[in-house]
Structure formats: C-alpha cells, structure tokens
Amino acid sequence: MKLSFLLNGRPTEVDCEAQETLAEVLRARLDLTGTKVSCEVQVCGACTVLVDGLPVSACTLLAYEVRDRSVLTVEGLARPDGSLHPIQQAFIDEFAFQCGFCTPGMIMATKALLDDNPKPTDDEIIHFMDGNICRCTGYVPIVRAIKRAAAQIQQEKGK
Amino acid sequence: MSAEKKRDFQIVNHSVPRRDGPAKVTGKAVYVSDVKLPAMAYAKVLRSPYAHAKIVSIDSAKAAARPGVYAVLTSNDLTGLNLYYGHAVKDHPLIAVDKVRYAGEPVAAVVAQDERTAFEALEFIDVKYDELKAVLTPKEALDKGAALLHERTFEAGALRGFEGEVAAGRGSNICQESHLKWGDVEAAFARAAAVVEGEYYFPMAYAYAMEPYVAIAEVSDNGVTIYSSAQHPFMVRHDLTTVFKLPVSQIRLIVPFVGGGYGSKSYTKIEPLVAACAWKAQRPVKLQLSVEEAMLTTRSDDALTWMRTAVDAHGKIIARQARIYMNTGAYAENSPLVCEKATNRTVGPYSIPNVQIDTYSVYTNTVPASSYRGFGCAQVTMAGESQIDELATKIGKDPYEFRLANVAKxxxxxxxxxxxxxxxxxxxxxxxxxxxxxxxxxxxxxxxxxxxxxxxxGAYPLTSTVIRVHADSSVSILTGSTELGQGSHTVIPQIVAEELGVPFEKVRVVASDTAITPYDRSTGASRTTTLMGRAVLEASREAIEQMVRMAAELLKIKTDAIEVVRGGVRCGEARLTWSEIISRYYGLPDGEVIGRAYIRKAGDFSKPxxxxxxxxxxxxxxxxxxxxxxxxxxxxxxxxxxxxxxxxxxxxxxxxxxxxxxxxxxxxxxxxxxxxxxxxxxxxxxxxxxxxxxxxxxxxxxxxxxxxxxxxxxxxxxxxxxxxxxxxxxxxxxxxxxxxxxxxxxxxxxxxxxxxxx
Structure with missing residues (x-):
C-alpha cells in the first residue's frame, strides 16, 4: 500500500505492507536509521519519534497509523541551516550519552517534554522521561542536559 | 610516565566534548544494525525449547523450499568448517551439534530475502528431540550421577589469557577451577579474636546493551568480512580463522559504533554463525538478534560464595577464606577467566596475610555466562564487602574506620x-x-x-598502533580500540594532540577494522586509556623523533641542537612546524611520517x-x-x-x-x-x-x-x-x-x- 505523511516537514510517500511498523518503514524503506530499535515492546523508548508533536514508540506503531499525519524524527531536528537544535547541543555539552543508542529517542522525548512544559522541574523531567531507558549514563547528565536545553530555548525565545 | 605535571596540560586532563557528539545527537552515527550491503540477505535462528536434549533428526526440506528462502543452516551441512570455537575452551559449536545444552540454543538458521520470510520459514523446520535430564545449578551439576553437559575434553583456546589448565570435559561438569593460597589460613582462624562466616549470592544479570547482538558477514575469494557489534574484533578474528581454516589476513572484522557493551559484547558471539550462513547462502547475510534473543546469548555468572574473615585483637584482618561456585551455563565463553579473576578479587583491596580461595566454574543447562562489567569482581565484592561490615559490627568498630585501618597502602x-x-x-x-x-x-x-x-x-598487555602525521600537520590514528560509548575515540586523540601539540580537531581516529588498524587484544578490562593511551603516546613520540631527524637534516645541524616545542621544533631563531618539516623533507606539500608503538608484557607492563x-x-x-x-x-x-x-x-x-x-x-x-x-x-x-x-x-x-x-x-x-x-x-x-x-x-x-x- 501507499503511505503518505509529513516526514520532518516534507510530504513523503512510500510503499509499505500493512503489517510494517513505523520503525521498519523509517529505517528500512526510508533509510532514516537515526531511530533506534531495542526492546521492541514499547518499554525502552529508544525508538521514540513525535507524531503530531506527541512522543510515540515507533517499534510498535503500525506505519499506516501515521497516514496524513506529521512525523518528526531525530534527523528532522537540526535547524534548516544545519546547526544543531539546542537540545542536541545540550546533550553534547553535558556528556548526556555514551554509546548513543538511546540518544535519538531520549532527544525526541525531551523535545516533546519541552514543547509542552518549557520550564520543567526535576520531578517533572523524571516523571516524563521515565519511559526512556539509558544503560550508560545513570541519567544524571541527561537531566542536566534537559535543564540546560530548556534554559537555552527560553533565552532564544526572549531575544 | 608521570614526569609531566598536571597543570601543564593543554588538551589532556580537560573535559573536551565527545568526538562522536554531533553524529550521535543527529542520528547519523552508524551502528551495525544500520548497515545494509548490496544483495544482503537476512538470517533468523531457530532455538531449542529444551534445556538438555539429544537432537534425533532435523528435517529442513520444507523450510528450504519456501519462496524467498536462500538456505537453511544446520549442523548436518557444514562439512568443511570447524564448528567449535572459543578463546578459552573450544567447547562452543556455532550451531547445536547432536544435542542442545540450554533452552534457547541455536539449532538451525534460515537465510532469506528479508527477515519476515526467514522468520516465517523457521516453523517449517522439523526437529525431533530426545529430552535429557537437565542440571540448572552448580549444586545439581556437581551431584554424583548428574547428567554431563559435555562428554569429551576440549582443546584450550589459543588466546585463553588465563594461567590455569583447562578443566572442562574431564568427566564432571566443572568447567574451570581456580585456587589461591598464601599464609596459613587454618592457624590464623584458630588464633583469631573474631570471625564472621556466611554464604552470599550474586544473581545472574543481563547487561542489557541496548543494541542487541548484530553482525553482517560476507564470504568471497578474499576471505571473510564481518561487520559486528563485537568489543574485541581481533579476538573474534582469531576464532574465525579456526572456524574457516583461513589465514589471519583473510578474516576482516569491522566494528563501527557499538550500542553498549558492559562486557557482554566481549569475545565471539554470533559471528561464526552468521559467517557460516553467508558461506552457505553465498551472499552477504545479516543477523540481528532481538533483545529476547540477546538474553539467551550471554549473561553474567551468578555466584554462591561461602566466606569467612578473621581479625586479631587489634582489629587487623588476618585471614580470609572463600569457596565460590559460579554458574557458567552451557558453554565456557569467558567464564574460565571470570573464575580466575573472581578468585583474585575475593581478596579485596585489603592487606591480608593468610588467604585461601577456591573457585569452581560449573557448567549447567542455562544460558552461557561470560564477561559482565568488572567480571568476577562484582560477584565476590558482594560477599567481601558485606563481610567487612559484618566483621566491623562484630568487634564494635565503625565500618569506615575498619576499612581505613585495613586497606592496602x-x-x-x-x-x-x-x-x-x-x-x-x-x-x-x-x-x-x-x-x-x-x-x-x-x-x-x-x-x-x-x-x-x-x-x-587491564587484561593481557598486547596493543599496537600507528599514527600518521600528514604534511599539513593533521594526524590520523589507526587504533583497534572500539568505541562502546566509553569515549575511547575522544581520549585517544586527546593524547596525540597533547603530545604533538596540534589542535584536537585536526586529529582523526580510524578505528577497529582488523584489515587496517594494528592489533589490539581487546577493548575491555578498563584497559584502553592505559594501554592504547600509552601506545599512541609512544607512537607520537616516535613520530616526533623521526621529524627531529628530518629537521636536523634540513637545517644541517645535529639532532641534539633541536628543541621540540608545541607543534614543531626550534633551533635558535629557526622554527619549523611539523607541516614544514614534512613538506620540505619530501619536496612536496604532501607525504607523511608514520609513528608506531608496540606494547607487550615487558618494561612497565611486565608485572601483572x-x-x-x-x-x-x-x-x-x-x-x-x-x-x-x-x-x-x-x-x-x-x-x-x-x-x-x-x-x-x-x-x-x-x-x-x-x-x-x-x-x-x-x-x-x-x-x-x-x-x-x-x-x-x-x-x-x-x-x-x-x-x-x-x-x-x-x-x-x-x-x-x-x-x-x-x-x-x-x-x-x-x-x-x-x-x-x-x-x-x-x-x-x-x-x-x-x-x-x-x-x-x-x-x-x-x-x-x-x-x-x-
């Protein structure tokens, strides 16, 4: 079947089968391998993408569910000029990843959080992010990165 | 090596941003799971439902006849390959031969045009089993009359890296044993002022590297090329030379970014199986395990530790004795080394005059155990550090003060x-x-x-490297150390940039391709900064020596008149950058100087x-x-x-x-x-x-x-x-x-x- 949706701001049409997940379509058919797959049962968050702005596990979402909707993946986050989004930069600045396998999902979940709640408290960050697992960092630098990104986004808005 | 004072560093000892940062936050970092080769096929694995069973027959004809299926792999049709591998003990068949030893063991693999076709074909493979009695704990496995997992003895792996003899397969389920003794433990316990004794358990743990095991293999006239999530590509290469009976030069392992390891990706895992699939199907094959399958591939050894520790009247620890049973699962993997390391690490960081530790690594019908972060140490520190607190409490001391009084100086x-x-x-x-x-x-x-x-x-100190200083003063480092997330590809260029006095941004890392990068035994045991770090430092200094000789020739002076400064040399008023030296030496603004280093068990590294x-x-x-x-x-x-x-x-x-x-x-x-x-x-x-x-x-x-x-x-x-x-x-x-x-x-x-x- 033909699937049409908005992918990282661009109208996209792709052939896929009814049983394919969004993660499969993104990774295998569209070569967008930034979205990672780990647990495949919707508990680790590595495959998090935004569908109409809300975080979704691409590993368990059938691709046809996103027809005529807007999907944002980690590849679509950088600014049009290629510079990094403040969340991406904050993750680098705070050493908020090691192996990097959870990072795209972590960054997309952060995007959803900060879009909804631009100045989250520590408790709000922990509550929102609890569905994303990281095995390397112990989470502490990720929380710091999220706070740094929030401050940066606020500062840019103020300009 | 500590002549340099801490404050003098320009690049080293600074929290330079990670080299892989931009790639990892944009989704551009390539892991093996992201790699696709032209004409690549996909494999799926049929796993044993039984913990211990004879394989009576396997009929794969129906599966092989399905549309889109290229090959079905069983132990029946691998004539020409050497099926058993293992760096410590060659007890592990790349696919079950004659019997299965744990629930989840690979019995057959289907290679097909896509994963779904391969997966759907699995149920058309008909395997008949004759179930055997299973042993699940070391206690059961060591009982008289317990079913044996392995009926024969095995050859030791060439790279076992442990000193003991191979105990596996000698008529019991003992895979390996390790014994450590000094002083007189019995006498010390007899005169002790206080003793604590207890039994402690550390569980089977799963490292959960978020990227499950994945490998792609291609077999051609040039040999075998494998992309793998392996931590130790050179050790995997060695295992494959024995499986395929090929020279070292014809096995190539390439390791891009690895999505977490924590020890679980140490040593050979699925590479022999995927290479055999590629060999059989005559095309590149990818095998991507799920997390559930990864959990059926490797776990930590669990350990049951009986321990006693004694103090004298002054609160000084005078003796420790332990007997440890580690559950190594169905195959040895790295457990013989874990067994030895656990033994050594049971002593703890304490100065104890009388010690006796006896450790047994035991085969059971469970998932094979192998390295797990800090292998062996976590298991026995659970016992050792619990007991330190118990002992302090018993003699009325503060556990912290008690440690201070007893730690090694x-x-x-x-x-x-x-x-x-x-x-x-x-x-x-x-x-x-x-x-x-x-x-x-x-x-x-x-x-x-x-x-x-x-x-x-630090494991065994065998590491080599090459650094190439180019005619524009930029540098390429050839390193066999893999980037698991620990940051080796940031730390290594920091050292080279520091030594050569060139900007960090101008130092590039070329990594973990056994056809290109020089031999590095492994990326584990926390060894990379120490061993590869030392190697790139020495290689940098060797390159500098060469460039000093070149400068002397260019300036027509003796080398000892030349002083090395940041980014080049000086002699009186004359200054030459590395770029100027190389360009003038070759007569073209091109060419390079190659610095090398070999680290071995000698010099600073002679004593373990x-x-x-x-x-x-x-x-x-x-x-x-x-x-x-x-x-x-x-x-x-x-x-x-x-x-x-x-x-x-x-x-x-x-x-x-x-x-x-x-x-x-x-x-x-x-x-x-x-x-x-x-x-x-x-x-x-x-x-x-x-x-x-x-x-x-x-x-x-x-x-x-x-x-x-x-x-x-x-x-x-x-x-x-x-x-x-x-x-x-x-x-x-x-x-x-x-x-x-x-x-x-x-x-x-x-x-x-x-x-x-x-």
Missing part, C-alpha cells in the same frame, strides 16, 4: 607476585565519607554504607596486573518498612584513576557503572523456573530508570598520576559497580539491623526479612 605488595598497589584507598575512602557526611547519623529509616574494591585489571582498578562508592538509602522498598537517596563515586584524560568521561563511566551496580543491588536478576528463563524480556527484567536515580549524586576523581598509562593514568569504568550491591545490603543493615546476603534486595525480600526480625 600505596606501593604495598599486598598481593604476592603482583604489581604493588598503585592506588590511594585511604584518600578515596575519606572523600567518600565526606561526601556522605559519614559522622552525621542518618534520619530514621535511612542507612549509609561505603564500600571499595580493587581489581587486577597492568594496573589495580580501584574505586569507592558510598550510598545513603531509605527503606520503606511497610513495603520493603529501598531507594538510593544519595550516591558518591570516587574513581582512583591516576589522571583523568577527560574528567567528564571518567566521571560518566563511574556513575554509569554505579547505576548498573545499583540495579543488581535492588532488582536486576534473571530468573529461572525449571529450565526456562521466565523474565527474558525488558518487560520483565527490571533495569534502573530515571525515577530510580539518586537525587543527590557526587562524583569525585582522585588523580595522583600513579598509573602506568599516559601521564600516570589508570583505567576506570568498571570499579564503581563492584561495591554497590554490598553497599545496599550494608546500608539496609545500618538502617534496620537486618542483614540480607543475597542480592537483589527486592521489596519482597526486604519485607520478608523485616517481618522475620519482628
């Missing part, structure tokens, strides 16, 4: 025939105590603990271990007595790292390891019910999440430049795991007076223990 030969102790545990402990306000009594329902460990780390990996952790926990739920409220890590090449990365390793240790202390455990793993999915296997994170965290590094690595560096990254499970048990005792000697300390276990107390 800098330069002390506390472990006979080994490198003298190269850390400063007293200093480390003091920092941890300060971070926890040790003298301050915690609030009701809270408890504190400080623990420490030291490991004979390469270094003592040393760390302290401290926790304050809260206990909910109604539910038994423990929370770690406060965490302090102290890494005794000699010199942190990149402090932020070193601290990141410490907190990551401590969090993993917290996981095992609180809830991580693979659970078997009968022969089946019952929590073999991330739905059921609980790992730490954001909400488990301690709210107060302090990370400290102790930098006395006392290691043999570059500028006095030593490795870190494993040690902060080791003392966390015992810390949680000790802190529970501190809070409630209840002692639990089996981790994890799940709410149920704690609740029951609290009930029993009342």
């Amino acid at each position: 800098p330069g002390e030969e506390f472990f006979p025939k080994m490198r003298p102790f190269d850390g400063t545990l007293k200093q480390d402990l003091e920092i941890a105590a300060k971070a926890l306000d040790w003298q301050q009594t915690p609030p009701k329902g809270h408890g504190k603990s400080i623990g420490c460990s030291t490991s004979d780390a 271990p390469v270094f003592w990996e040393t760390a302290c952790t401290g926790v304050e926990i809260s206990v909910d007595e109604e539910t038994g739920l423990i929370r770690v409220e406060k965490l302090a890590t102290v890494g005794d790292v000699g010199l942190a090449i990149n402090p932020a990365l070193a601290e990141g390793q410490d907190i990551g390891a401590a969090t993993m240790g917290m996981g095992v202390g609180l809830f991580e455990e693979l659970v078997y019910e009968g022969p089946q793993l019952v929590n073999g999915s991330i739905l059921d296997y609980r790992v730490p999440r954001f909400s488990d994170m301690p709210r107060q965290v302090e990370m400290h590094l102790v930098e006395n430049q006392d290691g043999v690595g570059p500028y006095g560096a030593k490795g870190g990254g494993e040690a902060s795991l080791n003392s966390m499970p015992s810390n949680i048990a000790n802190a529970l005792y501190n809070a409630t007076g209840v002692r639990i000697r089996r981790v994890p300390l799940t709410p149920e276990k704690v609740w029951r223990a609290l009930k029993e107390r009342q």
Whole structure:
C-alpha cells in the first residue's frame, strides 16, 4: 500500500505492507536509521519519534497509523541551516550519552517534554522521561542536559 | 610516565566534548544494525525449547523450499568448517551439534530475502528431540550421577589469557577451577579474636546493551568480512580463522559504533554463525538478534560464595577464606577467566596475610555466562564487602574506620607476585565519607554504607598502533580500540594532540577494522586509556623523533641542537612546524611520517596486573518498612584513576557503572523456573530508570598520576559497580539491623526479612 505523511516537514510517500511498523518503514524503506530499535515492546523508548508533536514508540506503531499525519524524527531536528537544535547541543555539552543508542529517542522525548512544559522541574523531567531507558549514563547528565536545553530555548525565545 | 605535571596540560586532563557528539545527537552515527550491503540477505535462528536434549533428526526440506528462502543452516551441512570455537575452551559449536545444552540454543538458521520470510520459514523446520535430564545449578551439576553437559575434553583456546589448565570435559561438569593460597589460613582462624562466616549470592544479570547482538558477514575469494557489534574484533578474528581454516589476513572484522557493551559484547558471539550462513547462502547475510534473543546469548555468572574473615585483637584482618561456585551455563565463553579473576578479587583491596580461595566454574543447562562489567569482581565484592561490615559490627568498630585501618597502602605488595598497589584507598575512602557526611547519623529509616574494591585489571598487555602525521600537520590514528560509548575515540586523540601539540580537531581516529588498524587484544578490562593511551603516546613520540631527524637534516645541524616545542621544533631563531618539516623533507606539500608503538608484557607492563582498578562508592538509602522498598537517596563515586584524560568521561563511566551496580543491588536478576528463563524480556527484567536515580549524586576523581598509562593514568569504568550491591545490603543493615546476603534486595525480600526480625 501507499503511505503518505509529513516526514520532518516534507510530504513523503512510500510503499509499505500493512503489517510494517513505523520503525521498519523509517529505517528500512526510508533509510532514516537515526531511530533506534531495542526492546521492541514499547518499554525502552529508544525508538521514540513525535507524531503530531506527541512522543510515540515507533517499534510498535503500525506505519499506516501515521497516514496524513506529521512525523518528526531525530534527523528532522537540526535547524534548516544545519546547526544543531539546542537540545542536541545540550546533550553534547553535558556528556548526556555514551554509546548513543538511546540518544535519538531520549532527544525526541525531551523535545516533546519541552514543547509542552518549557520550564520543567526535576520531578517533572523524571516523571516524563521515565519511559526512556539509558544503560550508560545513570541519567544524571541527561537531566542536566534537559535543564540546560530548556534554559537555552527560553533565552532564544526572549531575544 | 608521570614526569609531566598536571597543570601543564593543554588538551589532556580537560573535559573536551565527545568526538562522536554531533553524529550521535543527529542520528547519523552508524551502528551495525544500520548497515545494509548490496544483495544482503537476512538470517533468523531457530532455538531449542529444551534445556538438555539429544537432537534425533532435523528435517529442513520444507523450510528450504519456501519462496524467498536462500538456505537453511544446520549442523548436518557444514562439512568443511570447524564448528567449535572459543578463546578459552573450544567447547562452543556455532550451531547445536547432536544435542542442545540450554533452552534457547541455536539449532538451525534460515537465510532469506528479508527477515519476515526467514522468520516465517523457521516453523517449517522439523526437529525431533530426545529430552535429557537437565542440571540448572552448580549444586545439581556437581551431584554424583548428574547428567554431563559435555562428554569429551576440549582443546584450550589459543588466546585463553588465563594461567590455569583447562578443566572442562574431564568427566564432571566443572568447567574451570581456580585456587589461591598464601599464609596459613587454618592457624590464623584458630588464633583469631573474631570471625564472621556466611554464604552470599550474586544473581545472574543481563547487561542489557541496548543494541542487541548484530553482525553482517560476507564470504568471497578474499576471505571473510564481518561487520559486528563485537568489543574485541581481533579476538573474534582469531576464532574465525579456526572456524574457516583461513589465514589471519583473510578474516576482516569491522566494528563501527557499538550500542553498549558492559562486557557482554566481549569475545565471539554470533559471528561464526552468521559467517557460516553467508558461506552457505553465498551472499552477504545479516543477523540481528532481538533483545529476547540477546538474553539467551550471554549473561553474567551468578555466584554462591561461602566466606569467612578473621581479625586479631587489634582489629587487623588476618585471614580470609572463600569457596565460590559460579554458574557458567552451557558453554565456557569467558567464564574460565571470570573464575580466575573472581578468585583474585575475593581478596579485596585489603592487606591480608593468610588467604585461601577456591573457585569452581560449573557448567549447567542455562544460558552461557561470560564477561559482565568488572567480571568476577562484582560477584565476590558482594560477599567481601558485606563481610567487612559484618566483621566491623562484630568487634564494635565503625565500618569506615575498619576499612581505613585495613586497606592496602600505596606501593604495598599486598598481593604476592603482583604489581604493588598503585592506588590511594585511604584518600578515596575519606572523600567518600565526606561526601556522605559519614559522622552525621542518618534520619530514621535511612542507612549509609561505603564500600571499595580493587581489581587486577587491564587484561593481557598486547596493543599496537600507528599514527600518521600528514604534511599539513593533521594526524590520523589507526587504533583497534572500539568505541562502546566509553569515549575511547575522544581520549585517544586527546593524547596525540597533547603530545604533538596540534589542535584536537585536526586529529582523526580510524578505528577497529582488523584489515587496517594494528592489533589490539581487546577493548575491555578498563584497559584502553592505559594501554592504547600509552601506545599512541609512544607512537607520537616516535613520530616526533623521526621529524627531529628530518629537521636536523634540513637545517644541517645535529639532532641534539633541536628543541621540540608545541607543534614543531626550534633551533635558535629557526622554527619549523611539523607541516614544514614534512613538506620540505619530501619536496612536496604532501607525504607523511608514520609513528608506531608496540606494547607487550615487558618494561612497565611486565608485572601483572597492568594496573589495580580501584574505586569507592558510598550510598545513603531509605527503606520503606511497610513495603520493603529501598531507594538510593544519595550516591558518591570516587574513581582512583591516576589522571583523568577527560574528567567528564571518567566521571560518566563511574556513575554509569554505579547505576548498573545499583540495579543488581535492588532488582536486576534473571530468573529461572525449571529450565526456562521466565523474565527474558525488558518487560520483565527490571533495569534502573530515571525515577530510580539518586537525587543527590557526587562524583569525585582522585588523580595522583600513579598509573602506568599516559601521564600516570589508570583505567576506570568498571570499579564503581563492584561495591554497590554490598553497599545496599550494608546500608539496609545500618538502617534496620537486618542483614540480607543475597542480592537483589527486592521489596519482597526486604519485607520478608523485616517481618522475620519482628
């Protein structure tokens, strides 16, 4: 079947089968391998993408569910000029990843959080992010990165 | 190597941003799971439902006839290959031969045009089994008349890296044993002022590297090329030379970014199987395991430790004795080495005059155990550090003060025939105590603990490297060290940039391709900063020596008239950059100078271990007595790292390891019910999440430049795991007076223990 949706701001049409997940379509058919797959049962968050702005596990979402909707993946986050989004930069600045396998999902979940709640408290960050697992960092630098990104986004808005 | 003073560094000892940062935050970082080769086919694996069974027959004709299926692989049709591999003991068939030894063992593989076609064909393979009695614990496996997993003896792997004889297959289920003895233990216990004795358990744990095992193989006239998520590509290469009976030059392993390892991707896993699939199907084949399959591939050895420790009347530890049974599962993998390391690490970071440790690594019909972060040390530190607290309590001493009085001192030969102790545990402990306000009594329902460990780390010192200084002063480093997330591809160029005085941005890392990068034994045992770091430092200096000779020739002066300055040389008024030297030497603004280094078991590295990996952790926990739920409220890590090449990365390793240790202390455990793993999915296997994170965290590094690595560096990254499970048990005792000697300390276990107390 033909699937049409908005992918990282661009109208996209792709052939896929009814049983394919969004993660499969993104990774295998569209070569967008930034979205990672780990647990495949919707508990680790590595495959998090935004569908109409809300975080979704691409590993368990059938691709046809996103027809005529807007999907944002980690590849679509950088600014049009290629510079990094403040969340991406904050993750680098705070050493908020090691192996990097959870990072795209972590960054997309952060995007959803900060879009909804631009100045989250520590408790709000922990509550929102609890569905994303990281095995390397112990989470502490990720929380710091999220706070740094929030401050940066606020500062840019103020300009 | 510690002539340089800390303050002089320009690039080293600074928290330079990660080299792989932009790639990893944009999704551009390539892992093997992202690699697609032209005409690539996909494999799926049929796994045994039985823990122990004879394979009576396999009929794969129906599966092979399905549309889109290229080949079905079973042990019936691999004539020409050597099916058994293993760097320690060659006991592991790449696919089950004649019998299966654990539930989940690969029995057949289908290669097809896509994963779904391969997966759907699996159910058309008809395997007839004759079930055998299974043994699931070391106790069962060592019973008289227990079923044997392996009926024959095995050849030792060429790269076993441990000193003991291979015990596997000698008529029992013992895979390996290791014995350590000095002094007179019996006499010491007889005259002791106080003794504590107990039995402790460390569970089977799953490292959960978020990228499950994955490999792609291609077999051609040029030999075998494999893309793999392996930590140790050179050791995998060695195993494949034996499977395919090919020269080393014809096996090529390429390792791009690896999505987490923590020891679980050490050594050979699925590479022989996927290579055999490619060989049979005559096309490139990818095998991507799921997390559930990864959980059926490798786990940590669980360990049951009986231990006793004695003190004299002055509170000095005078003896320790232990007998340890480690459950190694169906195949040896790295467990013989884990067995030996666990034995050594049972001594702990203490100066003890009388020691006897006897460790048995035992085959059972469970998932094969192998390396797990800090291998062996976490298992036995659970027992050792629990017992230190128990002993302190028994003689009325503060556990922290008791440790201070007994830890090995800098330069002390506390472990006979080994490198003298190269850390400063007293200093480390003091920092941890300060971070926890040790003298301050915690609030009701809270408890504190400080623990420490030291490991004979660094594995075998065999590492080589090449650095290429180009005619524009930029540099390429050829390194076999893999980037698992630990930051090796940031730390290594930091050292080269520091030595050559060139900007960090101009140093590129070319990594982990056995056809290109020089031999490096492994990326594990916290060895990369120390060994590869030392290698690139020496290679840089060798390149500088060559460029000094070139400059002398160009300037028509003697080499000793030349002074090396940042980025080049000086002789009186004359200054030449590396770029000018190379360009003028060759007569073209091109060409290069090649610096090399070989590290072997000689010189600074002649005495094992390469270094003592040393760390302290401290926790304050809260206990909910109604539910038994423990929370770690406060965490302090102290890494005794000699010199942190990149402090932020070193601290990141410490907190990551401590969090993993917290996981095992609180809830991580693979659970078997009968022969089946019952929590073999991330739905059921609980790992730490954001909400488990301690709210107060302090990370400290102790930098006395006392290691043999570059500028006095030593490795870190494993040690902060080791003392966390015992810390949680000790802190529970501190809070409630209840002692639990089996981790994890799940709410149920704690609740029951609290009930029993009342």
